[in-house]
Amino acid sequence: MSIERSLVLVKPDGFARGLTGEVLRRIEAKGYRLVALAVRTASADLLAEHYAEHVGKPFYEGLVEFMASGPVTAVVIEGEQCIRGFRSLAGATNPTEAAPGSIRGDLGRDWGRPAQENVVHGSDSPESAAREIALWFPDLG
Ligand code: DAT
Ligand code: MG
Numbered sequence: 001m002s003i004e005r006s007l008v009l010v011k012p013d014g015f016a017r018g019l020t021g022e023v024l025r026r027i028e029a030k031g032y033r034l035v036a037l038a039v040r041t042a043s044a045d046l047l048a049e050h051y052a053e054h055v056g057k058p059f060y061e062g063l064v065e066f067m068a069s070g071p072v073t074a075v076v077i078e079g080e081q082c083i084r085g086f087r088s089l090a091g092a093t094n095p096t097e098a099a100p101g102s103i104r105g106d107l108g109r110d111w112g113r114p115a116q117e118n119v120v121h122g123s124d125s126p127e128s129a130a131r132e133i134a135l136w137f138p139d140l141g
Helices: 012-016 020-030 044-050 060-067 082-090 103-107 126-136
Strands: 003-010 033-040 072-080 120-122
Touching: 003 020, 003 082, 003 126, 012 020, 012 060, 012 072, 020 033, 020 072, 020 082, 020 103, 044 060, 044 126, 072 082, 072 126, 082 103, 082 120
Parallel strands: none
Antiparallel strands: 003 072, 003 120, 033 072
16 A cells, blocks of 8 residues: 655645635545645745755746745645646646646646746655655644
C-alpha cells in the first residue's frame, strides 16, 4: 500500500474566478480525501521556497508576482497514488495544450501574461509533496 499526500493549490486565478469549489469537487469525485484546507495569500518568502526549483528561469519573477497577487486555497489531499493522480486530473502545465476533461484544459486559458495562469498546482513527487506540505501546513503531523 502506498497512501500518499499531495499539496494542491487553487492559484490566485482560480480563486478569483470562484473555481475553488469546482476543483474540490473533482478531487472528491475522484475519491481522494481532504486532509487540510486553508485560504491564504502567500508571502514572498513562502513562494521563494515553494518555487525554489524555478529560480533563474525567465518566467520566475512573473510566476512569484502572480502567485502573490491574491488569495489561494491550499489543500492537502490523501489517497493511494494521489500525487500522480492529481497531476493527471490537473492536466498539462500549458493551459492552451492541456487536454479537455482536465482541470487546466477545461478551466484554464492563456491570458497573455508573463507567467502561465493554470488554475492549480499539484506536487510532482513524494519528496516535493513532503517539502511543500511542511511549508504550507507546518502544524500538520
Ligand atoms: P507544473 O505547475 O505543471 O508543475 P512547473 O513546475 O514546470 O509546472 O512550473 C510552475 C509554474 O510556472 C507552472 O504551473 C506555470 C508556470 N510556468 C511554467 N513554465 C512556464 C513557461 N514556459 N512560461 C510561463 N510560465 C510558466
Ligand atoms: Mg511543478
